[in-house]
Amino acid sequence: MRLAELSARSGVPTATIKFYLREGLLPPGERISATQAGYGEEHLHRLRLVRALIQVGRMPVATAREVLAAVDDPGLDQHSRLGIATWALPGPAPGPGPEEEDDAATRTARQEVGSLLEHLGWDQFGPGSPAYETLVRAVATLVRLGYPCEAGHLRRYAHIAAQVSEADLDLLESLPGEVEQVEASVALTVLFEPVLLSLRRLAQAEESARRFRG
Amino acid sequence: MRLAELSARSGVPTATIKFYLREGLLPPGERISATQAGYGEEHLHRLRLVRALIQVGRMPVATAREVLAAVDDPGLDQHSRLGIATWALPGPAPGPGPEEEDDAATRTARQEVGSLLEHLGWDQFGPGSPAYETLVRAVATLVRLGYPCEAGHLRRYAHIAAQVSEADLDLLESLPGEVEQVEASVALTVLFEPVLLSLRRLAQAEESARRFRG
Numbered sequence: 001m002r003l004a005e006l007s008a009r010s011g012v013p014t015a016t017i018k019f020y021l022r023e024g025l026l027p028p029g030e031r032i033s034a035t036q037a038g039y040g041e042e043h044l045h046r047l048r049l050v051r052a053l054i055q056v057g058r059m060p061v062a063t064a065r066e067v068l069a070a071v072d073d074p075g076l077d078q079h080s081r082l083g084i085a086t087w088a089l090p091g092p093a094p095g096p097g098p099e100e101e102d103d104a105a106t107r108t109a110r111q112e113v114g115s116l117l118e119h120l121g122w123d124q125f126g127p128g129s130p131a132y133e134t135l136v137r138a139v140a141t142l143v144r145l146g147y148p149c150e151a152g153h154l155r156r157y158a159h160i161a162a163q164v165s166e167a168d169l170d171l172l173e174s175l176p177g178e179v180e181q182v183e184a185s186v187a188l189t190v191l192f193e194p195v196l197l198s199l200r201r202l203a204q205a206e207e208s209a210r211r212f213r214g
Numbered sequence: 215m216r217l218a219e220l221s222a223r224s225g226v227p228t229a230t231i232k233f234y235l236r237e238g239l240l241p242p243g244e245r246i247s248a249t250q251a252g253y254g255e256e257h258l259h260r261l262r263l264v265r266a267l268i269q270v271g272r273m274p275v276a277t278a279r280e281v282l283a284a285v286d287d288p289g290l291d292q293h294s295r296l297g298i299a300t301w302a303l304p305g306p307a308p309g310p311g312p313e314e315e316d317d318a319a320t321r322t323a324r325q326e327v328g329s330l331l332e333h334l335g336w337d338q339f340g341p342g343s344p345a346y347e348t349l350v351r352a353v354a355t356l357v358r359l360g361y362p363c364e365a366g367h368l369r370r371y372a373h374i375a376a377q378v379s380e381a382d383l384d385l386l387e388s389l390p391g392e393v394e395q396v397e398a399s400v401a402l403t404v405l406f407e408p409v410l411l412s413l414r415r416l417a418q419a420e421e422s423a424r425r426f427r428g
Contacts, residue, residue, distance in 0.1 A: 011359070056310055056359070079426035083419055092411035093307040095404060096270055117416070124419035131415035138408035145225070145270070147401060148385060156381050157406070160374060161413035165421040167370050168414075171362060173425070185422075187361060189415065190309060192371070194352035196414070197306035197407055199375035200382075201345035202331070204403065205297055205338035207379040211387070212293035 003029075006039045010047045017047065023061055025050045025068060045179055052187040053085070063088045071182050078178055082185045083124065089186060091130035092193055094137050101140070109140035116154050164196065217243075220253045224261045231261065237275055239264045239282060259393055266401040267299070277302045285396050292392055296399050297338065303400060305344035306407060311355035323354035330368050378410065 007014045020026040026046055029037030049071070053064040070076055070084040110127075113136050117123070125131050142149040168188060172181050221228045234240040240260055243251030263285070267278040284290055284298040324341075327350050331337070339345050356363040382402060386395050 051359075058310075077427060079422050082422045082426060086415065086418060086422075089415075092408055092415070095408040096272075122416055122420050124423055125416050131412045131419075134408050135412035135416070138405065138412065142405050142409075145265075145401065145405070147398065147405065148388070153381065153385060154409070157378070157409060158413050158417070160377050160381065161410060161417040162421070163374050163377070164371070164414045165417035167367065167374065168418055169421045169425055171367060174362070184361065185418075187359065189418065191352065191356050191359070191361060193411055193414075194306055194309040194348050195356075195368070195371060196375060196410070198345045198349035198352065199372050200378045200407075200410070201300065201303070201306070201403065202336055202339050202349070203372070203375040203379035204300060204382055204399075205345075206336050207376070207383045208293050208296045208300075208399075209338055211383055212296060213291060 001039050002036065003039070006043060006047065010044055010051070012047055012051055020047070020050050020054075023065075025054075025061070025064060045177075045183075049179060049183040049186075052183045056190050057089050057186045058190075059088055059090070067182075067186075071179060078181065081178070081182050085182050085186050086189055087125060087129055089130060089189060091134035094134050096141060103140075103144070105144040106136065106140040108143050109136050112139055112149070112151065112154065116151065116158065119151075119155065120158055122158075168192070215253050216250065217253070220257060220261065224258055224265070226261055226265055234261070234264050234268075237279075239268075239275070239278060259391075259397075263393060263397040266397045270404050271303050271400045272404075273302055273304070281396075281400075285393060292395065295392070295396050299396050299400050300403055301339060301343055303344060303403060305348035308348050308351050309355060311351060311358070315354070317354075317358070319358040320350065320354040322357050323350045326353055326363070326365065326368065330365065330372065333365075333369065334372055336372075382406070 001009070003014055003017060006012075007017055010017075017026065021028060026043060029039040029043065032038045046068075049068070050064065053059045053067055054061065057064075059067070067085045067088055070081050073081075076084075113132070114127075127133070127136075139149055139154075171188060172184055175181050175184050215223070217228055217231060220226075221231055224231075231240065235242060240257065243253040243257065246252045260282075263282070264278065267273045267281055268275065273281070281299045281302055284295050287295075290298075327346070328341075341347070341350075353363055353368075385402060386398055389395050389398050
């Protein structure tokens with residue numbers, strides 16, 4: 001297919017596709033004439049992946065390039081590919097609170113998060129990963145503002161998060177190819193965040209009606 | 215207590231307290247001398263609530279004033295107070311996608327969200343509430359980008375969100391007073407969002423290891 005059709009079928013503007021080609025994120029098409037190139041289904045798949053990384057996942061181009069290298073590496077298993085792709089995602093919106101601070105609240109939070117993950121046996125994403133650091137920062141804000149944030153409550157939240165991740169991976173496994181799965185792992189991780197948070201707020205109102213209606 | 219002590223005990227800077235006093239969000243203290251006022255425990259509680267609404271919940275001052283009026287209204291039950299406070303919260307970060315659009319994807323999303331909530335019997339927060347509109351927008355983005363977003367998957371997410379809301383309301387009910395509960399409902403709704411999202415990402419990596427490790 002020509003560039004115009006690739007754009008129409010992917011929903012990605014031609015100017016954006018040309019940018020991805022220039023940056024080497026998308027392999028060049030097959031040269032048809034001096035001014036035209038042809039693209040195949042593999043370009044369409046790769047384009048969806050690049051869009052997931054850059055537009056949905058908001059990764060810098062250099063990071064996206066590393067993820068693509070991992071996807072193309074036949075020596076890696078699918079767990080490593082998914083891990084490299086989602087590790088590289090910028091953390092979820094961290095909420096209010098200072099960007100970085102080495103105060104007592106942060107030290108307490110780092111300790112709490114460490115012992116929570118040790119208790120759960122979760123060791124895939126350690127300190128330094130965006131998700132881990134966002135969790136530390138969020139717990140530190142709770143501690144700093146004097147809100148309850150006990151180990152038991154965090155564990156209950158973690159068990160619920162595990163259920164979310166099972167639903168997420170079930171959806172992922174329903175997709176046909178390994179590249180599609182990497183694409184979806186990035187896109188769906190990000191795109192289902194506001195789904196989960198808004199459903200939580202709607203559910204809270206229902207739960208409040210059950211408990212508190214006069 | 216004097217202004218300086220109110221500031222120290224609440225962690226809110228004196229300049230911010232003076233702003234809240236000027237805006238009528240905090241009732242004036244008892245006049246001690248021509249230049250000094252005294253504040254009591256009720257000021258401390260109200261100050262925490264105002265901080266939760268404005269700083270953590272990022273509500274405009276006019277909205278915060280409406281919530282405070284609801285908290286002070288003896289004719290309202292606690293469910294109504296909590297509902298008014300959390301309804302007024304700006305929606306969770308909506309993720310990528312256009313701010314507002316009346317395209318086919320948005321119409322599909324509005325229909326899907328409507329039938330999901332009807333199926334669940336959730337009717338506390340309807341169309342127009344920030345949480346509902348964020349959900350519509352998030353589902354529209356999934357539809358627009360061609361990602362799966364079936365009713366069954368949304369229901370599974372909703373049932374998990376209901377579990378989160380039970381944990382949230384258990385925490386709320388462990389707090390002593392009704393004003394503290396309104397404060398915490400706003401603050402904890404917002405502050406636990408990054409906790410939930412980062413735990414989901416950590417859990418995904420564990421679940422991926424279980425399923426995909428070569």
